[in-house]
Amino acid sequence: MASPTISIIIASKDGADTLPPVFEKLTEVAASYDDIEFIFADNASTDKTPDLMQDFSKGRNATVVHEPRPGKSYALNTAMERANGSLLVFIDDDILPANGWLEAYRDAAAHNPDTGAFLGQIRPEFLASAPDWLVHLTNIGKCCGCTPLSLAEGPCPPRFAKGGNWAIRRTALExxxxxxERTNLRAGVKPTGGQDTEMAHRLERKGAGVRFVPSALVHHQIQPQEMTKEFIFKRYQRLGRGAAAQGNRSFARNLLLPVEIPVLAIISGLGWLFGADRLAAVNMTRLAACLGRAEYILGRAGS
Structure with a gap:
């Protein structure tokens, strides 16, 4: 077996419901390459996730690590410590790679030696009928961890980094x-998230560069319970807390939150009332993110 040049990393907490089809896809990937390894990080799961990881790993160049501290960043860092590849490819436990996915990352890394991070395309795999407004949100990159269809191949802002599908050149990490701490998903009473975007911002600031590779395509399994307005609203509140934790908005902009919140609430409410569902949905996500920002800022001020 050749020394690995690519490490495929998955961190999962209680992913037993979504991992089986992921491993089906990765079986095809494993059969196509002899220079890859898999690093699976079980993040304090209470279901059959560790067993599924062990079963897939049998007879393959794969390692299962156990991170008892709940928090995606803990699990990813533990996995990275065990990785040997020169390119680290990260996907989530509900991601289905398409044909040519890994080859697209390999080619992008080979042809862009000065780029440190590569972002792949993410499209939804709805497991129930999706309303038009939800499809619209995924198409513009505002829901379900999807990348916008309008995003062109080439250098792109780090804010488009999605933890479900991206890669980092090992030499860029240094x-x-x-x-x-601030953006560690599932760590703490009020989870934030955004550790992947935060990492992409740090890579860009150190000159590593970020590039979008649409041919590195995956599909994200969207469960029926993840397709409700309530779920999406709560997710965007969490994303708002994560954005505030990263400090990527000026103090002056944050002062506008008391104005933005009621305005967005009115626009979204009227949109739902009069059948402008796409408009309502977009402003619903903005409202939730603003509420999350305000919650984080007020929590910090009171601590």
């Missing part, structure tokens, strides 16, 4: 680790 000791960087995923943030284990």
């Amino acid at each position: 000791g960087l680790r995923f943030d284990e």
Whole structure:
């Protein structure tokens, strides 16, 4: 077996419902390459996730690590410590790689030696009938961890980094680790998230560069319970907390939150009332993110 040039990393907490089809796709990937390895990080799961990881790993160049501290950043950092590849490819436990996915990353890394991070395309795999407004949100990159259809191949802002499908050149890291404090998903009473975007911002600031590779395509399994307005609203509140934790909005902009919140609430409410569902949905996500920002800021001020 050749020394690995690519490490495929998955961190999962209680992913037993979505991992089986992921491993079906990765079986095809494993059969196509002899220079890859898999690193699976079980993040304090209470279901059959560790067993599924062990079963897939049998007879393959794969390692299963156990991170008892709940928090995606903890699990990713533990996995990275065990990875040997020169290119680290990250996907989530509900991601289905398309044909040519890994080859697209390999080609992008080979043809762009000065780029440190590569972002792949993410499209939804709805497991129930999706309303038009939800499809619209995914098409513009505002829901379900999807990338916008309008995003063109080439250099792109780090804000488009999605943890479900991206890759980092090992030499670009130079000791960087995923943030284990402010943006660590599932860590703490009020989870934030955004550790992947935060890492992409740090890579760009150190000159590593970020590039979008649409041919590195995956599909994201969207469960029926994830397709409701309530679920999406709560998710965007969490994303708002994560954005505030990263400090990527000026103090002056944050002062506008008391004005933005009621305005967005009115626009979204009227949109739903009069059948302008796409408009309502977009402003619903903005409202939730603003509420999340305000919640984080007020929580910090009171601590």
